[in-house]
Amino acid sequence: MDVTLNVHRFVEGKKWVQKYKIPVTVGMTVLEALTVVKEKQDPTLSFTCSCRSSICGACAVRVNGNAELSCEILVENLLKRYDTDTLTIEPLGNFRVIRDLIVDWDPKYARLKKIKPAMEPKPEFSAETGCKQSPEEFNKFKKYAGCILCGSCVSECNKNTLNEEDFLDPFVFVKAERLVADSRDRDPKAHLQAVQDAGLWRCFNCQECTAKCPKGLDPAGAIEKLKEATFKMGLSQGVGGKHAKAIYDDISESGMLDESKLNIKSEGFIMAGMRLPMALRLMNTGKMNPLESHPVNPDIKTIQAVVKAAEKEAE
Amino acid sequence: MKYAFFPGCVLKGAAAEAYTSMTKVCEKLGIELVEIENWTCCGASHAQGVNDLAALAVNARNISIAEHMSLPIMTVCNTCTLQLRTAKHRLDSDPKLKEKVNGILKEGGHPYEYKGTSEITHFLWVLDQHPELLKDKITRPLNDLRVAGYYGCHILRPQEIMNHEDGKHPQSLERLIEALGARSVEFDAKRKCCGFHAQLAAEYDVLTVTGQIVDSADKATANVLVTPCPLCQMQLDMYEPEGREAVHSQAQVPILHLQQLVGFALGMSKEDMGFNRHVSAKERLNI
Numbered sequence: 001m002d003v004t005l006n007v008h009r010f011v012e013g014k015k016w017v018q019k020y021k022i023p024v025t026v027g028m029t030v031l032e033a034l035t036v037v038k039e040k041q042d043p044t045l046s047f048t049c050s051c052r053s054s055i056c057g058a059c060a061v062r063v064n065g066n067a068e069l070s071c072e073i074l075v076e077n078l079l080k081r082y083d084t085d086t087l088t089i090e091p092l093g094n095f096r097v098i099r100d101l102i103v104d105w106d107p108k109y110a111r112l113k114k115i116k117p118a119m120e121p122k123p124e125f126s127a128e129t130g131c132k133q134s135p136e137e138f139n140k141f142k143k144y145a146g147c148i149l150c151g152s153c154v155s156e157c158n159k160n161t162l163n164e165e166d167f168l169d170p171f172v173f174v175k176a177e178r179l180v181a182d183s184r185d186r187d188p189k190a191h192l193q194a195v196q197d198a199g200l201w202r203c204f205n206c207q208e209c210t211a212k213c214p215k216g217l218d219p220a221g222a223i224e225k226l227k228e229a230t231f232k233m234g235l236s237q238g239v240g241g242k243h244a245k246a247i248y249d250d251i252s253e254s255g256m257l258d259e260s261k262l263n264i265k266s267e268g269f270i271m272a273g274m275r276l277p278m279a280l281r282l283m284n285t286g287k288m289n290p291l292e293s294h295p296v297n298p299d300i301k302t303i304q305a306v307v308k309a310a311e312k313e314a315e
Numbered sequence: 316m317k318y319a320f321f322p323g324c325v326l327k328g329a330a331a332e333a334y335t336s337m338t339k340v341c342e343k344l345g346i347e348l349v350e351i352e353n354w355t356c357c358g359a360s361h362a363q364g365v366n367d368l369a370a371l372a373v374n375a376r377n378i379s380i381a382e383h384m385s386l387p388i389m390t391v392c393n394t395c396t397l398q399l400r401t402a403k404h405r406l407d408s409d410p411k412l413k414e415k416v417n418g419i420l421k422e423g424g425h426p427y428e429y430k431g432t433s434e435i436t437h438f439l440w441v442l443d444q445h446p447e448l449l450k451d452k453i454t455r456p457l458n459d460l461r462v463a464g465y466y467g468c469h470i471l472r473p474q475e476i477m478n479h480e481d482g483k484h485p486q487s488l489e490r491l492i493e494a495l496g497a498r499s500v501e502f503d504a505k506r507k508c509c510g511f512h513a514q515l516a517a518e519y520d521v522l523t524v525t526g527q528i529v530d531s532a533d534k535a536t537a538n539v540l541v542t543p544c545p546l547c548q549m550q551l552d553m554y555e556p557e558g559r560e561a562v563h564s565q566a567q568v569p570i571l572h573l574q575q576l577v578g579f580a581l582g583m584s585k586e587d588m589g590f591n592r593h594v595s596a597k598e599r600l601n602i
Contacts, residue, residue, distance in 0.1 A: 066483045158508035162520040202517040206508035207472035227364030240516035248365040255355040257324040287329040299353040306423030310369035
């Protein structure tokens with residue numbers, strides 16, 4: 001069986017899609033397919049790779065719109081998934097392209113630096129005594145230390161696609177949570193404040209990063225842990241944090257969201273007041289009725305007690 | 316076929332038409348829905364960012380009530396499904412966490428413990444798994460409709476939890492659209508997130524993507540867009556005018572709840588489906 005690869009080429013400002021047809025062998029990865037093209041058909045095709053063992057993170061590309069580590073994804077599995085004999089291969093999304101499938105990491109490293117991405121040990125640690133922590137403390141961030149910086153998580157990030165200037169890349173949030181949750185760090189608030197300043201609450205919660213991480217690190221989950229830490233450390237600020245807190249409080253106050261007051265609680269009276277035209281639009285279609293009283297769950301006492309017990313346990 | 320129904324907040328509020336259309340369509344399909352008594356908000360994908368354990372306990376409580384009813388849970392909201400299934404996944408895979416959460420429920424005076432006996436599904440998945448539900452019931456095949464099927468995010472991702480189908484190449488919505496007699500159209504923005512959950516924190520970006528999605532469906536010649544998520548529906552329908560402005564588009568496309576599209580194929584009217592409560596492009600739906 002043959003596969004046709006439609007590869008998005010980019011050389012010195014010129015873009016085009018080039019077709020290559022190669023035979024599919026059993027167990028062939030996308031990286032092996034690209035290597036066959038380069039060795040037998042077109043030595044000008046450029047891509048990066050190194051370990052070929054899903055560890056170095058150098059070979060991530062986009063196949064049919066989804067980021068994949070090309071050294072671990074099998075061509076035959078992709079042909080089956082998309083029920084096709086043709087695959088479209090592009091460089092990762094939300095990166096500047098240098099040439100063909102090679103992307104520029106320098107701007108990404110500059111963004112990573114915004115969160116002070118190094119651990120500053122607490123003063124009680126020294127070169128002589130070491131920098132110790134318990135296995136339980138280590139387990140709190142162990143998962144996030146496994147990031148291989150492949151860039152798959154940001155390729156289809158919906159927020160980054162629209163505007164990356166007021167947001168970070170998912171792998172940066174992973175790095176931040178790895179540091180904030182590390183008991184050895186002198187000042188977790190410094191990383192956390194930097195993350196919040198750089199757009200923590202603007203995440204769309206689209207889960208693309210978690211779906212694309214080849215290491216199963218759940219960057220979207222890391223973002224939620226960082227948000228929770230802003231409340232624990234008293235740093236939460238801005239409309240995003242207030243909105244989350246308003247929803248959380250609604251559960252204890254009535255059991256369900258009070259849509260008519262959410263904007264006021266999240267943005268304040270003045271900003272919410274500027275949304276009057278939208279409110280009128282919703283009233284016109286019956287979607288909002290300011291005269292309707294918000295129902296309270298008959299079991300609200302139990303719900304409040306459950307939330308309180310959980311809060312006490314989480315302390 | 317009987318389910319413990321978890322409607323979620325918006326079906327009792329701004330998207331009340333999604334509730335009435337759901338109950339009418341399920342009745343016609345022979346699906347019995349018993350609403351979970353005294354359910355609470357699932358956390359709306361925000362509560363866990365304030366206190367994760369409290370958000371988990373709240374959903375353990377929701378699920379435990381359905382377990383006491385000895386019924387599987389059905390929702391018709393992507394985010395509710397994700398929040399409930401995430402809670403179930405975590406509790407079922409971590410006995411210590413389950414014990415801790417059951418301790419919290421007991422301390423709070425909740426009468427049932429979380430056991431893990433009720434499955435959690437979405438209306439789209441039920442229809443996909445049981446095509447026989449529609450058999451001989453389609454009285455008005457939607458032959459004239461070209462439908463842009465818009466999944467939304469939380470019914471597809473993360474794959475580990477939302478595993479009805481391959482989230483990188485879903486087909487259930489297309490299958491259902493075709494089964495209803497309509498034509499499913501491919502459109503570029505099909506996989507974009509509507510941004511509902513960041514509407515306040517990233518407003519300009521969210522309005523831009525709202526406009527992009529509607530414009531993309533329109534350019535693909537869709538005359539209606541359908542979604543299995545009432546939050547996506549609200550974002551695309553309520554903010555369609557602002558979305559148009561953000562991307563300088565003229566596109567006007569009616570945005571339907573999944574169960575409304577099914578209801579139309581079952582012969583129900585716009586009034587039955589609460590279509591008068593929609594905001595945008597109402598006059599463009601010819602049913």
